[in-house]
Amino acid sequence: MLPRTSRHSINTTRHLPLIAVRRRSYLAPPFLLDSFTPRYQLLTATQASKKRSEAYAHLRACNLCPRLCNVNRYEKRGHCLIGSDVVVNTIAPHFGEEPCLQGHNGSGSVFFSGCNLRCVFCQNHDIAHQKNGFSLTPEELGEWYVKLQEVGKVHNVNLVTPEHVVPQVVLSILHAKELGLKIPIVYNTSLFDSLDSLHLLDGLIDIFLPDFKCWNDSTSKRLLKADNYADVAKESIKAMQAQVGDLCFTPDGLAKSGVLLRHLVMPGYEEEGRHIVRWLAENVSKDLYVHVMEQYHPRAHVGKERRRTTGSGRAEEVAGTSREGGKRRYEEINRPVKMEEVDGVKKAAQEAGLWRLLDAAEHGGFNI
Numbered sequence: 070m071l072p073r074t075s076r077h078s079i080n081t082t083r084h085l086p087l088i089a090v091r092r093r094s095y096l097a098p099p100f101l102l103d104s105f106t107p108r109y110q111l112l113t114a115t116q117a118s119k120k121r122s123e124a125y126a127h128l129r130a131c132n133l134c135p136r137l138c139n140v141n142r143y144e145k146r147g148h149c150l151i152g153s154d155v156v157v158n159t160i161a162p163h164f165g166e167e168p169c170l171q172g173h174n175g176s177g178s179v180f181f182s183g184c185n186l187r188c189v190f191c192q193n194h195d196i197a198h199q200k201n202g203f204s205l206t207p208e209e210l211g212e213w214y215v216k217l218q219e220v221g222k223v224h225n226v227n228l229v230t231p232e233h234v235v236p237q238v239v240l241s242i243l244h245a246k247e248l249g250l251k252i253p254i255v256y257n258t259s260l261f262d263s264l265d266s267l268h269l270l271d272g273l274i275d276i277f278l279p280d281f282k283c284w285n286d287s288t289s290k291r292l293l294k295a296d297n298y299a300d301v302a303k304e305s306i307k308a309m310q311a312q313v314g315d316l317c318f319t320p321d322g323l324a325k326s327g328v329l330l331r332h333l334v335m336p337g338y339e340e341e342g343r344h345i346v347r348w349l350a351e352n353v354s355k356d357l358y359v360h361v362m363e364q365y366h367p368r369a370h371v372g373k374e375r376r377r378t379t380g381s382g383r384a385e386e387v388a389g390t391s392r393e394g395g396k397r398r399y400e401e402i403n404r405p406v407k408m409e410e411v412d413g414v415k416k417a418a419q420e421a422g423l424w425r426l427l428d429a430a431e432h433g434g435f436n437i
């Protein structure tokens with residue numbers, strides 16, 4: 070295990086009985102950092118060189134995510150559609166993240182094109198399900214991190230959906246380190262990672278920002294187009310927690326290291342959300358910082374007219390009913406989530422002992 074950032078060692082919460090009244094996640098030990106140095110700055114030259122070699126080896130035979138394509142990414146594309154360079158759609162300060170990440174200056178977000186999942190409700194499907202953006206070498210990508218720091222004055226580099234470009238991310242961070250990068254790296258993932266890719270990232274990521282999407286295998290097959298999603302997510306989140314621990318802040322209220330877990334509540338899938346938060350409390354940490362999200366809206370394939378492929382290979386709309394009896398695709402999630410569904414997941418989280426639940430600032434501004 071590579072080094073973790075130092076923090077206060079007194080844990081005032083671990084031995085308390087289950088809470089009846091909600092506690093607040095105020096800035097206090099043990100979640101207040103005395104000082105912060107990014108993990109990548111603590112790597113030795115030997116460790117960095119070993120990581121570079123491993124990253125290049127993975128690019129030549131990529132089995133780095135659960136899709137196990139085994140392709141040479143200098144010559145071929147796998148399920149994620151991306152070769153040895155990354156394709157980036159947007160790099161900019163972003164103000165749509167949690168307050169402790171965006172702060173006053175924004176989170177330095179890098180939106181990668183391509184993905185190893187195919188969520189039918191994807192909020193960014195125009196960039197995730199097809200290549201849509203500009204190509205960058207890992208070194209050029211690292212130079213952008215430094216521009217975000219120097220010009221954008223952002224609080225962190227936020228790698229959005231990076232599971233399929235982990236070798237390039239490793240090379241980019243090591244390059245940026247040499248150029249003077251000193252802000253935290255956020256790994257903003259859909260949790261379809263692998264232990265191999267997380268091992269490669271160990272020592273380079275300060276904040277893991279995983280979205281645990283669903284619990285049942287039948288749901289992940291239908292809505293994410295992935296087998297075994299929850300099993301993969303469970304082992305990934307444990308590995309992330311082992312690397313960086315619970316979310317910690319500096320006195321300015323900005324998150325600097327640890328895990329911030331998201332769960333987007335889906336309409337009609339509240340029960341799966343309950344399973345997820347209970348499992349997290351029992352198996353990861355009761356001090357896990359959790360954001361139960363309510364902003365689901367039908368997107369991508371959800372609510373579209375059903376289509377079929379004709380003899381000539383063209384897709385056309387068809388009359389008739391879907392397998393659930395409706396005329397539109399994925400009817401069961403073709404509505405916004407209800408507040409009582411979101412509240413049901415939050416209540417289950419608190420009953421399970423999770424207490425660091427993120428509340429959005431009522432004024433829409435920056436608070437913790």
Ligand code: SF4
Nearest residue numbers: 131134137138147149
């Ligand atoms: S990262 Fe891409 S090429 Fe590699 S195994 Fe996953 S989907 Fe396949």
